[in-house]
Amino acid sequence: MQQLKKIVIIGPESTGKSTLCEQLANHYQTIWCREYAREYLLKHGTNYTYDNLLTIAKGQIELEDKAAASVLEHAAPTVTVGSPLLFIDTNMYVMKVWCEFVFDKCHQWIIEQIINRHYDLYLLCNTDLPWVKDELREYPDLETRERLYHIYKDIMINQNTPWADISGDYNERFEKAKEAVERDLKFEI
Template structure:
C-alpha cells in the first residue's frame, strides 16, 4: 500500500525542497506542485476558474504518480506530494473569498497518511510566481494551514528550522508513520 505524505504551507517555506530531499532519502518518488507548471505556462494573472483547473491538474498529476508507482522498485512505499487540495482551498479563499465545490469534495474524498506543515522561519526567496513576500501574510497563511490540520484526523507534524533540521524532523515523522 502506498502511504501518501503531503507537504504543505505558505509559499517560500521549502516545500518542494523538502519533498525532493525526502524522496531521495527514502529512494522513492514525489509529486511536484502543478500550479508552478500551470502559471509558468499561462502567466500569473490567474482567475478563480484557473484555480479549479490547477486543482484538477494537481489531482491528475498525483494519480499519474500513483499509477506508475512500483512498490517492487521503491525502497519504501511512500509517495511525497508537494501541496494538496487544502492548499487550493486556502489559496482560493484567501485570494477570492470562496472555493469551488469540486475542490471541497475532493478534500473529503482523497486519503493521505501524514501532513508535514512547513513553517515560515526560512528566509523569503523571490520567485516570479510568489505573491506574498511579507512575513505578516506568510504567518497568517501558516496559521490558516495549522488550523486546518488541527481540525482534521490525519496525523501531522510541524516542520521548522534550517533545511537540515527540517529534513530530520520530517524523517522522524515519516518513520513513525511508516511503522503503522
C-alpha cells in the first residue's frame, strides 16, 4: 500500500488557504480536504461557544480521514508521482489557536490530536493578500491578522514537520507552494 503524504495549509483567515488547496489539488490531480468550520458556521451561525470549537475540531478530523481514505482508494501507483497527496485546509493547530485566541484555553482532545496525527508538510499562508470580507470572517484588521500569523509561525518553528512560508499574490503563492511540495517531499516531477 502506498504512503499518503498529507500537506496542511494553515494561517489566519482570508490568506488564500482554500484557493491554494484547490490549486494544488488540481495541479497534482488529487482531492483536497475542505475546512469543516465553514460548513458548520454557515449551518449553525457565527455565535459559537468554546464547546462548539470541539465539535468543529471533531468534524474537521472526520472530513480529513474521509478525504485520506478516498485518496488512497483512488490512487493508482502508475498514475501518481511518488506518493498520493492530500491537501488539507486547516488542522488542529488552527483549532488550538482559535480556542486560545478567543477563549484563552484549548480542549485536551485537540491537543491529543496534535500529538498523535502525522503530517508531511505545512504551508503557512502570510497576511499579504488583501482582506476579503465574507459572512464568517472575524478579523478584518491587519494588526490582528498579523498577530495570528506570528502565532502560527511560532508553532511552525517549534515543531518538527517541514514547513514553508507562502506569500505574494495568488500565482506567486501557488508557485512557492509547488516548490515546497516538490522540495520537501522529494518529488521528481
